[in-house]
Amino acid sequence: QTVVTQEPSFSVSPGGTVTLTCGLTSGSVSTTYFPSWHQQTPGQPPRTLIYGTNTRSSGVPDRFSGSILGNKAALTITGAQADDESDYYCVLYMGSGISVFGTGTKVTVL
């Protein structure tokens, strides 16, 4: 069974840049997987940041950007701020109406 992989954690300095990735245990991620990215803070529902690889949701700051880097989907935070400290999850579409969440990345800003 294919697993969607993410880095467990990342630390970034305020104002710094961090790139989170979303890969597959078997195969390469492309736009046909419709990668999306969701941010979650403890006790809150998720917030969708990016969908369709690189489309930002309404109200999402442009310091968040989505792309394909090599064989993975990527979420880049440019100019990190303190309130970007959250868990980040990607989702990949596997076909036949089925999607799978990644394992999640905990981002610390310090």
Added chain:
Amino acid sequence: QVQLVQSGAEVKKPGASVRVSCKTSGYTFTNYDITWVRQAPGQGLEWMGWISTYHGHSAYARKIQGRVTMTADTSTSTAYLELRGLTFDDTAVYYCARADSHFDSGEVHWGQGTLVTVSS
């Protein structure tokens, strides 16, 4: 404004069933699908399934296939998630989202979540 309001917390015994509702407002219900996601305590998000509110078509994660049914009541603009044969592993917060199966149908709106606790 778009709102998805979920039903309240539930406590169920192992083997029982639970039904969670997701009442929508602020948009045309049948223009957008509903996706269900859950999160066990201290764990990550898990995609459960999706339903087309227009056609009634659905798809479910393999892990829960056979125990889950998602429905949509167009008369009340409400989506429902039913999960049967509950086990302790089904203890989680359940979220509905206005989204197609791959979150690519425009702006995604989320419900507030419903805690389902399975306890003997």
